[in-house]
Amino acid sequence: MTVAVVLDGVSCVFGSGAQTVRAVDRVDLTIEGGEFFTLLGPSGSGKTTCLRMIGGFTLPTSGSIRIGGEDVTHRPPYARPVNTVFQDYALFPHMSIRDNVAYGLMVQKVPKAERHRRADEMLALVRLPGVGDRRPMQLSGGQRQRVALARALINRPQVLLLDEPLGALDLKLREQMQTELKALQRQLGITFLFITHDQHEALSMSDRIGVFNQGRLEQVATPAALYNRPATRFVAEFVGAANVLDGELARQLSGLASVMLRPERIELVGDGAGHVSATVMDSQYFGAFHRLRVDLAGTALAVDLNPQQHPSLPEPGARVGLRWAADAIHPLAAEDAA
Amino acid sequence: MSASLPVSAARPAPGGPLRALSDLLYRHRGLALAALLVPPLLWFGVIYLGSLFTLLAHSFFALDEFSGLVDRSTFTLQNFRDLLQPANLDVMLRTVLMAVAVTVACTAIGFPIAYYMARHARGSQKALLYIAVMLPLWSSYLVRLYAWKLLLAKEGAISWVFAEMHLTWLLDALLATPVIGGNSLSFSRLGTFLVFVYMWLPFMILPIQAAIERIPGSLLEASSDLGASGRTTFWKVIFPLAMPGIAAGSIFTFSLTLGDYIIPQVIGDSTLFIGQVVYRQQGVAGNIPFAAAFSLVPIVVIGVYLWFAKRLGAFDAL
Amino acid sequence: MRSDPSKAGWGLKAATWGAVLFLHLPLALIILYAFSAEDKSYVFPPPALTTQWFAAAWEREDVWAAIGLSFRVALVATAVAMVLGTLAAAGLARTRFFGRDAISLLLILPIALPGVITGIALRSAYGALEIPFSYWTIVIGHATFCVVVVYNNAVARLRRTSPSLIEASMDLGADTFQTIRYVILPQLGSALLAGGLLAFALSFDEVIVTTFTAGQQTTLPIWMLQELIRPRQRPVTNVVAVVIIALTFLPILAAYYLTRADETPAGR
Numbered sequence: 047m048t049v050a051v052v053l054d055g056v057s058c059v060f061g062s063g064a065q066t067v068r069a070v071d072r073v074d075l076t077i078e079g080g081e082f083f084t085l086l087g088p089s090g091s092g093k094t095t096c097l098r099m100i101g102g103f104t105l106p107t108s109g110s111i112r113i114g115g116e117d118v119t120h121r122p123p124y125a126r127p128v129n130t131v132f133q134d135y136a137l138f139p140h141m142s143i144r145d146n147v148a149y150g151l152m153v154q155k156v157p158k159a160e161r162h163r164r165a166d167e168m169l170a171l172v173r174l175p176g177v178g179d180r181r182p183m184q185l186s187g188g189q190r191q192r193v194a195l196a197r198a199l200i201n202r203p204q205v206l207l208l209d210e211p212l213g214a215l216d217l218k219l220r221e222q223m224q225t226e227l228k229a230l231q232r233q234l235g236i237t238f239l240f241i242t243h244d245q246h247e248a249l250s251m252s253d254r255i256g257v258f259n260q261g262r263l264e265q266v267a268t269p270a271a272l273y274n275r276p277a278t279r280f281v282a283e284f285v286g287a288a289n290v291l292d293g294e295l296a297r298q299l300s301g302l303a304s305v306m307l308r309p310e311r312i313e314l315v316g317d318g319a320g321h322v323s324a325t326v327m328d329s330q331y332f333g334a335f336h337r338l339r340v341d342l343a344g345t346a347l348a349v350d351l352n353p354q355q356h357p358s359l360p361e362p363g364a365r366v367g368l369r370w371a372a373d374a375i376h377p378l379a380a381e382d383a384a
Numbered sequence: 385m386s387a388s389l390p391v392s393a394a395r396p397a398p399g400g401p402l403r404a405l406s407d408l409l410y411r412h413r414g415l416a417l418a419a420l421l422v423p424p425l426l427w428f429g430v431i432y433l434g435s436l437f438t439l440l441a442h443s444f445f446a447l448d449e450f451s452g453l454v455d456r457s458t459f460t461l462q463n464f465r466d467l468l469q470p471a472n473l474d475v476m477l478r479t480v481l482m483a484v485a486v487t488v489a490c491t492a493i494g495f496p497i498a499y500y501m502a503r504h505a506r507g508s509q510k511a512l513l514y515i516a517v518m519l520p521l522w523s524s525y526l527v528r529l530y531a532w533k534l535l536l537a538k539e540g541a542i543s544w545v546f547a548e549m550h551l552t553w554l555l556d557a558l559l560a561t562p563v564i565g566g567n568s569l570s571f572s573r574l575g576t577f578l579v580f581v582y583m584w585l586p587f588m589i590l591p592i593q594a595a596i597e598r599i600p601g602s603l604l605e606a607s608s609d610l611g612a613s614g615r616t617t618f619w620k621v622i623f624p625l626a627m628p629g630i631a632a633g634s635i636f637t638f639s640l641t642l643g644d645y646i647i648p649q650v651i652g653d654s655t656l657f658i659g660q661v662v663y664r665q666q667g668v669a670g671n672i673p674f675a676a677a678f679s680l681v682p683i684v685v686i687g688v689y690l691w692f693a694k695r696l697g698a699f700d701a702l
Numbered sequence: 703m704r705s706d707p708s709k710a711g712w713g714l715k716a717a718t719w720g721a722v723l724f725l726h727l728p729l730a731l732i733i734l735y736a737f738s739a740e741d742k743s744y745v746f747p748p749p750a751l752t753t754q755w756f757a758a759a760w761e762r763e764d765v766w767a768a769i770g771l772s773f774r775v776a777l778v779a780t781a782v783a784m785v786l787g788t789l790a791a792a793g794l795a796r797t798r799f800f801g802r803d804a805i806s807l808l809l810i811l812p813i814a815l816p817g818v819i820t821g822i823a824l825r826s827a828y829g830a831l832e833i834p835f836s837y838w839t840i841v842i843g844h845a846t847f848c849v850v851v852v853y854n855n856a857v858a859r860l861r862r863t864s865p866s867l868i869e870a871s872m873d874l875g876a877d878t879f880q881t882i883r884y885v886i887l888p889q890l891g892s893a894l895l896a897g898g899l900l901a902f903a904l905s906f907d908e909v910i911v912t913t914f915t916a917g918q919q920t921t922l923p924i925w926m927l928q929e930l931i932r933p934r935q936r937p938v939t940n941v942v943a944v945v946i947i948a949l950t951f952l953p954i955l956a957a958y959y960l961t962r963a964d965e966t967p968a969g970r
Contacts, residue, residue: 103869121407124876130873136867153874153875402877405878417797432820432823438830439822439827496717500715518954519951523729523950523954524950525907525909534940535731650931659816672825675826
């Protein structure tokens with residue numbers, strides 16, 4: 047498998063002195079050709095800046111970026127073999143849908159007949175046949191998003207950048223688009239670089255995920271590895287719910303300084319029958335599970351219970367036992383112990 | 385229809401000098417910015433600032449006594465000494481007082497309509513009012529002035545209206561009043577005042593309207609929720625928040641009145657205003673230095689006024 | 703801010719529509735006078751109505767010459783203002799650098815300061831450099847204060863344009879110049895047109911600065927001013943006034959409709 051994108055020591059620093067902002071801080075990243083890679087992180091974590099640097103809209107202050115083996119660090123966007131689907135779709139309001147999609151070809155002076163034909167092909171590919179003559183204003187959000195996709199793909203880029211493309215869609219539409227995007231990527235075989243702050247989206251769509259926090263890339267792994275073996279406390283808490291134990295409690299239970307335990311891996315048993323005993327505080331009902339909060343020696347833990355197996359819950363104040371499998375406890379990097 | 389897209393190798397490079405230039409401008413944003421701003425800055429720097437500077441310089445020159453031409457070789461403060469002569473001080477005082485009177489009148493007349501437009505007009509009525517106020521603003525200054533010459537003429541429409549209402553005696557009494565009266569409205573300072581108010585009224589209405597528009601409806605609701613009557617809400621909430629709009633409008637009315645030389649000439653008694661002195665001095669007399677010095681007066685007055693207006697928040701309302 | 707139609711007292715309504723009448727009656731009067739048969743005075747009401755003066759005005763050579771000069775000046779001044787105004791807007795609309803506010807102030811200054819100041823300043827500069835009055839001395843003055851009109855319209859439109867449009871264009875392979883041609887200019891189009899129309903109307907009507915920079919030349923406003931001071935043929939002046947109203951009314955209205963969406967919404 048070829049390597050599509052390599053970021054080597056890339057930083058993006060704004061301001062100076064007391065007002066320095068390290069939007070992206072010495073990031074090293076290798077993205078393989080043909081994979082669906084997601085940059086995940088909260089707002090302001092640097093994932094968008096990273097994408098913009100790969101696209102060429104922001105220039106890095108240090109480091110280098112290689113795409114398909116070529117150094118493109120200082121090249122303008124129009125000279126890079128990547129295309130972008132923007133968060134607000136950025137469709138040209140004064141052009142028809144067909145002209146929007148064909149824009150990349152028009153700029154390369156492809157003859158009109160051919161570029162219109164290929165534009166219509168792309169629109170069929172994204173399941174929007176027949177809207178070629180309309181204006182962006184006349185389409186719904188979901189439709190515009192597909193047009194943006196078609197427009198970006200027509201140039202056959204090596205890498206497709208997607209900047210939180212599903213953020214503006216409602217839940218059902220978003221889930222539908224997630225499936226379609228994943229299928230499209232499989233079908234085309236192009237490297238997709240996807241940005242989102244939604245960890246469910248990331249987990250369900252990606253081949254690999256890179257988690258950003260305050261400008262640093264904290265972990266790059268497959269979804270399963272990320273979920274089950276988070277490298278840091280931040281990743282543990284950001285991807286899924288996590289119980290983080292540290293200090294004396296962690297040492298007692300695992301011999302390590304800082305560990306994580308997923309709520310669904312904790313078993314609720316009678317008082318005294320588990321590894322430890324805790325006091326019930328309250329519970330919340332989430333449909334597919336109950337989330338019970340318990341007090342374990344001063345630390346609050348979340349325990350997820352299947353409603354079928356636990357038709358009635360212990361009262362607040364009751365003492366219960368907690369049990370878990372040996373591999374359910376996962377060590378976290380010591381420096382992240384708060 | 386192909387189900388998979390062959391991935392392109394390197395991006396096709398059309399090359400060409402334009403693209404190279406584009407690359408350069410992209411890498412060096414500062415260069416692009418300079419390319420954009422240099423032409424307008426050159427024009428404004430050289431032509432506008434240059435001529436303002438020349439004006440300032442001329443105020444320190446004087447006319448050569450024998451040739452009548454501007455002597456640019458010596459600096460003198462003679463012009464400024466001349467400014468302090470009683471006749472000239474009269475002109476300045478007269479103009480400032482007129483500017484103040486016009487500003488007050490415009491505020492009084494303009495506030496109700498601005499208030500109505502902001503708080504009560506809706507939809508097409510609002511658009512209609514907006515156009516109704518804006519159109520005279522952009523219409524020909526001279527045509528509007530001409531209209532008033534027709535109106536104020538001794539045999540014109542206003543006299544006719546007074547006659548029809550049997551109020552001619554009132555008109556005559558007004559015209560007999562010293563200082564503001566005259567032969568007919570067209571040749572009186574009262575007439576000048578009326579025309580000034582007419583001309584600058586839209587300049588006052590629009591900023592006030594904008595300022596009142598900006599008051600969040602929730603403030604007024606909170607005020608009445610806390611027990612204030614409509615009148616109290618007006619004086620305690622609306623009027624103070626409309627002040628910046630009034631200040632902004634007053635900048636226009638004050639500054640425009642201060643420098644105008646056409647209106648007093650066409651409609652008015654023969655006393656002079658600042659603009660007229662400047663115009664006459666540079667015209668027939670060719671005394672540009674004195675005209676320059678005189679023109680510094682409105683600049684200073686406006687500067688002072690702007691300082692006050694800024695403290696009242698006028699700049700936020702512009 | 704929410705409107706409150708039920709509460710407007712009759713006093714307020716009277717004051718409002720009274721002000722509107724005050725603003726527009728004089729203009730209506732001129733239109734009436736253009737048909738007045740009386741040619742020696744401004745008597746009201748006019749003794750009889752006639753259209754003969756329109757023909758008389760058509761015959762007047764000096765009126766046509768003045769219109770021609772005003773038109774030529776406005777054309778070139780508008781062209782210069784559009785170029786400089788657009789460049790300035792592109793440079794200032796979304797950037798932030800030291801001195802940016804000072805530059806915007808500089809552009810506004812010709813309109814902010816009384817016209818007599820700009821007029822005497824240019825006059826003194828022409829005098830010092832011994833430049834004789836000519837077509838160009840007028841154009842230079844007009845172009846200078848027309849720039850801000852185009853600038854304001856262009857900036858308002860640029861601020862409303864999403865920056866991702868430009869990025870998208872470049873992303874798809876268009877360089878700076880292609881992006882300007884295919885994306886930026888079409889977006890700016892109607893705003894520039896509106897700015898141009900307003901600049902044209904402003905220049906066509908300008909008299910305060912023009913009297914200082916025209917010397918012996920007569921633009922239409924200068925012609926009008928001379929008639930105001932020393933009336934020659936009153937009815938012809940009335941007719942010309944009506945024509946001017948029509949000529950300036952139309953571009954202003956057109957410009958308003960072109961850029962309605964760009965204004966900060968007035969209670970919409």
